[in-house]
Amino acid sequence: MASVVFMGFVAYVLSVASVSYQEDGTKRESLQVYAFNMFRNIVSQGNMMIVSKWSQRFLFYSWYLFCLVVSALYSGMLTAVLAIPAYETPINFLEDLPRAVKDGYTLSVMADSTNEYLFKEATEGIYKQIWPLFNHKDRPESFVSSPVIGMKRILERKYVYMGPYLVSRVIAMQMGDRKFYFGRQKFFPQDVGIAVPQGAPYKKIFDQKLLSMVEGGLIAKWQEDEVRKIPQTTSGQDESGSKISALTLTHLQAAMYTAAIGYVVAGVSLIIEKTVHFSFEIKDA
Structure with missing residues (x-):
């Protein structure tokens, strides 16, 4: 849940940062809308938002991969737990x-x-x-x-x-x-x-x-x-040492790295987009 809120906040900040050079009339959504759509992604309900800037697209791509990894880990862990009987067959006689x-x-x-x-x-x-x-x-x-x-x-x-x-x-x-x-x-x-x-x-x-x-x-x-x-x-x-345990940050390292790479790529894309946009404005001026 913390990752959903954080991702919604990051997506909202990117939309605010890119509003200064958006020329296609795309409506900037509120923080609640971004957070809700991030939640829809992690529960495999799809994304209802359309973004036009590459910085936002890279951010969403990394989030999709993050949700995919987390969903696969959770499904695999759940399957493993359900496949193991709660108790071994007792020895009574x-x-x-x-x-x-x-x-x-x-x-x-x-x-x-x-x-x-x-x-x-x-x-x-x-x-x-x-x-x-x-x-x-x-x-x-x-x-x-x-x-x-x-x-x-x-x-x-x-x-x-x-x-x-x-x-x-x-x-x-x-x-x-x-x-x-x-x-x-x-x-x-x-x-x-x-x-x-x-x-x-x-x-x-x-x-x-x-x-x-x-x-x-x-x-x-x-x-x-x-x-x-x-x-x-x-x-x-x-x-007595159960081998089945809850998911921890150690298990989610791949998902965290994917999200971190997405943040970096989205930030770099934002800087490039703003730089290109301002360079064209200077030329036009």
Whole structure:
């Protein structure tokens, strides 16, 4: 918008400067008319003004090129943004992992953990299908020594870490919960038991109370309460380095150079026109 106003002002100044030697009776328009026509050009609505002086023509030519470059950049940027999906296809289930590997993702679990054992010792089904998809040539790449390493790698590249849900949630809250996506499927659930002496008379009471706590949702509530106590990082996914950005002056350098060249050529043409006009007036006198 600033370029439209500035260009309208420059065109108006040129018309005022050339009025002293205009002999064809061309009407000099107001500043508002020039600014409005500059706006029509940049939104591809054409130009309703007719100019007779070469200085004004050069100025309009450069403005047309400026509008063409800006329009092409904006259209290309808009097309690029619309062509990119807002979100990648999520990985929600174990059945999605083969497709994720084809898309360049690396699968990982804790080294020497029950999760590794689950995939390694599977004899059939989806677990057996997934085991060859791990990076066995570079074992530390797929079998990490701690959950923190696996979660950090998710932020660095295409990476899938499969580990204990609560531990992963805690780490995600510390690093920025919105930076991570947790799949909907929870597989290989593990229960935590309380060991008591064989034949203990209070075992049945423990079983009843613990079962009531689980079925009543107290365990899940306590888990969420503990997660909320963790200091959260508020940074979101928009800080992860999006490759699509708004147009800046760096992108518009070509258009700016074109407009600047047009200003120079128009100014030189104005000086030449005035010089030629006054030289003919002197000869006539």
